[in-house]
Amino acid sequence: MVNQTYQADVLVVGGGVGGTAAAIQAARRGAKTILVSEFPWLGGMLTSAGVSVPDGNELEAFQTGLWGEFLRELQQRQPGGLDRSWVSFFSFDPRIGAEIFADWAKELPNLHWIDGEVPLEVFQQGSCVTGVRFSDFIVKAKITLDATELGDLLALAEIPHRWGWEWRSQWGELSAPESPNHLTEKYPVQAPTGVVLMQDFDAEVAPEIPSAPNYDPSLFTGAWDGYGAEQFLNYGRLPGGLLMMNWPICGNDYGEGLGRLLESKSKRDEFIQQSRWHSQNFAHYIQKQLGRRYGLAAQVFPHSPTAFALHPYYRESRRLVGISTVREQDILPVAGGQVAPLHIDTIAIANYANDHHYPGFNFPLQPKSIRWGGRWTGTPFTIPYSCLVPVTTDGFLVCEKNISVSHIANGATRLQPVVMGIGQAAGMAASICVELNCQPRDLPIKTLQTALLKDNRAPAAVVPLFNLPPNSSQWLQWQTYYLNNPQAYPSDGNCPISSSSQYFYQEENKVFTRSQICFKGTLYFQDQQDYRFTIISPRLHKQENWQLVTLRSHIDSQLKACNHQQLLAVRGRLNHAGNWLLVEHIEV
Numbered sequence: 001m002v003n004q005t006y007q008a009d010v011l012v013v014g015g016g017v018g019g020t021a022a023a024i025q026a027a028r029r030g031a032k033t034i035l036v037s038e039f040p041w042l043g044g045m046l047t048s049a050g051v052s053v054p055d056g057n058e059l060e061a062f063q064t065g066l067w068g069e070f071l072r073e074l075q076q077r078q079p080g081g082l083d084r085s086w087v088s089f090f091s092f093d094p095r096i097g098a099e100i101f102a103d104w105a106k107e108l109p110n111l112h113w114i115d116g117e118v119p120l121e122v123f124q125q126g127s128c129v130t131g132v133r134f135s136d137f138i139v140k141a142k143i144t145l146d147a148t149e150l151g152d153l154l155a156l157a158e159i160p161h162r163w164g165w166e167w168r169s170q171w172g173e174l175s176a177p178e179s180p181n182h183l184t185e186k187y188p189v190q191a192p193t194g195v196v197l198m199q200d201f202d203a204e205v206a207p208e209i210p211s212a213p214n215y216d217p218s219l220f221t222g223a224w225d226g227y228g229a230e231q232f233l234n235y236g237r238l239p240g241g242l243l244m245m246n247w248p249i250c251g252n253d254y255g256e257g258l259g260r261l262l263e264s265k266s267k268r269d270e271f272i273q274q275s276r277w278h279s280q281n282f283a284h285y286i287q288k289q290l291g292r293r294y295g296l297a298a299q300v301f302p303h304s305p306t307a308f309a310l311h312p313y314y315r316e317s318r319r320l321v322g323i324s325t326v327r328e329q330d331i332l333p334v335a336g337g338q339v340a341p342l343h344i345d346t347i348a349i350a351n352y353a354n355d356h357h358y359p360g361f362n363f364p365l366q367p368k369s370i371r372w373g374g375r376w377t378g379t380p381f382t383i384p385y386s387c388l389v390p391v392t393t394d395g396f397l398v399c400e401k402n403i404s405v406s407h408i409a410n411g412a413t414r415l416q417p418v419v420m421g422i423g424q425a426a427g428m429a430a431s432i433c434v435e436l437n438c439q440p441r442d443l444p445i446k447t448l449q450t451a452l453l454k455d456n457r458a459p460a461a462v463v464p465l466f467n468l469p470p471n472s473s474q475w476l477q478w479q480t481y482y483l484n485n486p487q488a489y490p491s492d493g494n495c496p497i498s499s500s501s502q503y504f505y506q507e508e509n510k511v512f513t514r515s516q517i518c519f520k521g522t523l524y525f526q527d528q529q530d531y532r533f534t535i536i537s538p539r540l541h542k543q544e545n546w547q548l549v550t551l552r553s554h555i556d557s558q559l560k561a562c563n564h565q566q567l568l569a570v571r572g573r574l575n576h577a578g579n580w581l582l583v584e585h586i587e588v
Contacts, residue, residue, distance in 0.1 A: 008033060011033075011143070015037025019035065019042075031434050037117070042101035058551060060552050061468055062349060062417075066420055083574070085234060086234055093238055119132045131144065132153070145396075145427070145430060157396070183361050189316035194308065194309065232247070254274070254312075319401075322388065323404070323441065332381075343382045472497065558586045
């Protein structure tokens with residue numbers, strides 16, 4: 001029985017990365033916003049799904065918008081810093097991430113967050129979505145956003161969407177298969193992972209991890225071959241001795257019967273339970289092989305058993321059929337360059353490599369990575385606003401992994417930072433539509449882009465530029481210039497920033513880096529963009545060899561200008577999991 005009807009400007013259904021960002025941004029803009037989430041934590045992939053070692057948008061120039069604000073909050077709140085794992089530059093306790101999002105929501109009197117609810121029906125008048133029914137209440141809204149993990153509103157409203165593969169003939173994507181095969185039949189979408197957090201008990205003996213149904217140790221044999229046990233465990237090492245298990249090689253990716261995710265609630269629940277059992281069996285195997293130093297974490301997630309994420313890490317969803325579709329060609333670098341073509345209606349940026357997960361299969365993809373700052377990173381690309389907007393439906397936007405994207409390109413658009421950027425843009429768009437009394441398809445794109453760039457709390461870049469840090473005095477100027485002159489967008493992703501601005505930026509960052517340790521040593525060039533550093537001082541690390549890496553453009557330029565076997569003094573932080581020294585300042 002429906003007990004209450006709420007009225008809102010903006011309704012966001014789903015409290016994952018995209019939905020949380022959308023609701024926060026819409027409410028900060030002034031829209032009366034209702035956010036309805038299935039789970040008691042906001043943040044999705046970053047928190048409730050347990051993947052608190054985010055990938056992509058790691059370079060400082062790309063740490064903008066709500067993503068940049070989130071990182072700064074983490075740096076303030078996470079004891080001991082974020083340098084724990086080697087899969088990411090940002091490793092944090094998911095409880096702290098959930099706390100940040102909850103605090104942001106509580107700050108906003110015009111944001112009403114309701115948890116523990118899933119959508120049951122979508123209301124429409126003609127071609128316009130007008131609201132959603134939940135178990136005992138209805139929300140009527142001017143603009144509704146689908147931020148569910150699997151695009152559930154798309155199905156409920158019968159809005160055209162895709163699920164699964166497209167063949168090469170559809171868009172000419174070189175990585176797409178020409179026709180159905182064993183891989184595409186077994187895995188219609190990428191495999192999710194039921195993340196489990198283990199605990200390094202160090203000198204203590206961990207409680208025994210029981211096996212779950214269907215335990216088969218052969219599924220996990222060789223999981224850390226080629227890495228070694230220590231490096232394997234450090235992959236997702238979190239503060240407090242926590243170990244995030246989201247391991248693709250003979251690990252806990254789970255893709256058996258993926259069609260069940262769309263069939264019914266009972267079938268989806270069955271899949272989720274089996275995914276969790278699979279991860280429990282992986283944890284059991286790890287303990288059997290590596291000893292009782294390692295057990296299940298306790299008191300992490302707000303349900304029982306507390307070591308297991310609240311829901312799977314879904315890598316792929318139902319995907320909208322939008323006004324435009326992001327294809328593989330849109331995420332690959334231009335010929336001879338290191339950035340993808342610039343979308344005129346860009347509203348978010350990303351730079352992750354294209355990464356697909358199919359247990360038991362090695363699926364080759366077109367390369368989109370470069371060496372930068374002493375390491376590999378993905379080439380940048382942009383997300384167009386038109387891939388958030390349905391072809392014919394009004395009053396509706398998407399803002400999760402359910403954007404209009406091909407199955408192939410989804411491997412690069414699904415990551416936490418870019419989805420947060422998509423959510424921020426969708427929330428901003430929805431609130432402006434309310435202000436202008438227009439439909440999302442009629443929203444002037446320059447109005448949206450300008451609002452994102454000039455947001456008073458979390459301004460967000462919409463053009464990827466390697467050498468334009470967000471606190472540069474020329475940041476807004478060059479972002480705006482390339483929006484107005486997309487043909488001038490440089491293929492190397494570097495704008496002609498003035499030396500005075502670069503100097504200003506370096507001087508500003510000296511203040512920040514004085515708290516970092518000063519290391520003196522000898523720089524060795526192993527290869528292009530492969531910097532090895534033998535420490536002379538401090539004495540504690542004398543004669544140790546580390547890899548020098550940086551997330552800062554001016555440091556990247558300085559390292560490239562150095563000589564082999566040059567004596568160097570740098571300030572930065574050591575990451576023992578990745579054996580790298582993250583350089584934040586070079587003494588000159």
